[in-house]
Amino acid sequence: MDYFLKKALSLQSLLNLKCTGSKLEYSSEKRSGLVSVYTLKCNMSDCEEHLATEKPQTLEEKSNNHSTINTAAVWDTLVMNVPPLGGTVQKIECVNHCIKNYSKHLYRIKKDMKSVALETRKLLTNQRIKDLTRNAQKAIYANAHGDISQLKHDLQNSVPCSFGNYSKCQTYLCNHVGDTASDNMSQLVSSGGHHHIFGSLNLIVIKSSQLIDNETNNRAELFMSLSARFNMGK
Incomplete structure (x- = not known):
């Protein structure tokens, strides 16, 4: 969450340098397992930015097959195997x-x-x-x-x-x-x-x-x- 918020603020700051008075607005979402990638569009231009909920892996992390968010084996299994979710998710009560x-x-x-x-x-x-x-x-x-x-x-x-x-x-x-x-x-x-x-x-x-x-x-x-x-x- 900390990464996501800081990255969103950073993208907005960079956009302000290019397009004064504009702001990034939510456009769409793509999911891969438990990771979402949001497409954000400028409300005054055609500029698009992409923001993931997980910090991208570095080359070193990829070579070690390690991700900071996937430190637990169970979480890693979920991320790799849970398909993208369409529509809404509703809890089923016991x-x-x-x-x-x-x-x-x-x-x-x-x-x-x-x-x-x-x-x-x-x-x-x-x-x-x-x-x-x-x-x-x-x-x-x-x-x-x-x-x-x-x-x-x-x-x-x-x-x-x-x-x-x-x-x-x-x-x-x-x-x-x-x-x-x-x-x-x-x-x-x-x-x-x-x-x-x-x-x-x-x-x-x-x-x-x-x-x-x-x-x-x-x-x-x-x-x-x-x-x-x-x-x-x-």
Whole structure:
């Protein structure tokens, strides 16, 4: 980053000597692995400059096959093998981690004696927390490779479903569709507990687009645990 900023300032200073009052503006980007080369154009002339995010190697460094940015073998491997990226990159969330964090938040709500009403904490039994997390997980599994808006709807409905209100449940998720005989949702709302629970659930809902592929990091963690046995954990 230090090299990139200093080089950008240097290019701008040199341009000012040739073209007073002008400035370099971003034009395009080319990527090679993890290294980007930016094309900068003068806003008053046809002058172009090229700026790389990695300091170019000297002849000596090239002969030694050494680059200051590629000091780690893993980084060097990435730079050499990661293809140029087109479009945008979006993170895919791990379903297991999202559900685990959701469960942790629910247990915190259950134990919070200062800001959570007693009635809410009574309603939020251990079994109900299991129901909430299980129903949220079922919604994600059921909507894998499906419609994001439907996933959001099913996630939000997992709360009423867990509290005995099945009026908006889907047949592919629930066996009690339409039943409200054991509805405890009104009690949850009257105690203000729904704000806490939906607040925790929304941490999953806002990641719906990143969960639609139903990805987990199980395989990645298995691979890392196996490889760690042969590389001393590095």
